Amino acid sequence: MEFLSYLISGISLGSVYAIIALGYTMVYGIAKMLNFAHGDVIMVGGYMSFCAMMYLGVNKWLSILIAMAVCTLLGILIEAFAYRPLRRATSLAVLITAIGVSYLLQNSALLIWSSNPKVFPSVVSGTLNAGGLSVSYVSLFTVAACIVIMVALSLFISKTKIGKAMRACSEDKDAARLMGINVNFTISVTFAIGSALAAIAGVLLCSSYPTLTPTTGAMPGIKAFTAAVFGGIGSIPGAFLGGILLGIIESFAKAYISTQLSNSIVFAVLIVVLLVRPAGLLGKKITEKV
Secondary structure (H helix, E strand, O other): OHHHHHHHHHHHHHHHHHHHHHHHHHHHHHHOOOOOOHHHHHHHHHHHHHHHHHOOOOOHHHHHHHHHHHHHHHHHHHHHHHHHHHOOOOHHHHHHHHHHHHHHHHHHHHHHHOOOOEEOOOOOOOEEEEOOEEEEHHHHHHHHHHHHHHHHHHHHHHHOHHHHHHHHHHHOHHHHHHOOOOHHHHHHHHHHHHHHHHHHHHHHHHHHOOEEOOOOOHHHHHHHHHHHHHHOOOOHHHHHHHHHHHHHHHHHHHHHOOOOOHHHHHHHHHHHHHHHOOOOOOOOOOOOOO
């Protein structure tokens, strides 16, 4: 039973990583940018939901929608003011800007809410007991939410007009522009969707681990990026698979090896996978013409 309990816990944690990784992989796949401020959008989503519940007294589910709305707007503003002017800049310039935006969000949160941890009220409470196995409802809800989000996002990308525009921009932005696609709008929508997913992930993460601080999203953001690379960055199924596997590895590492070494083990597994398969588990090799 212990093994099954650790497995479910790992899948639940991996589902949070997968939701965050979907934001990373969408932005990279379409805009070819690594938005390292994405982890801090998770933190903002957590604080928005917390403030809505504790200070405004709104329903828990409505607080999630409020967090999504605020993070969506935040994602659009970050793209417009921080990344759009660097669209044709070097990757190093984009990376430095992303780090700057990350520290801006963290320090802004520190000024507004201070460094004192907030106790986050779980959006789903209770525990399911079956055959000696005890599973929290928030874990089951997190896994279900991740599956629904991945399926909905895959259908959105493949079936809708804006989804097809995203795929066109991913292939060649200049050609997409010549075909009449508004590239700036398409990339803004990508950031908006990724940031909305980050808000959901922030609420689910804080519901499972109910401590909220200005640095809450830092390590989960790094691990989610690791999951995206693990599964094959740019691939939606890859982000899902990478997140789930990373969560399971971390859960088993904490249970059977060492809590202190669990993060090291997670990143060591990533290194081994990339040595064997540099494009990730579901990534595609890209051949560059000389």
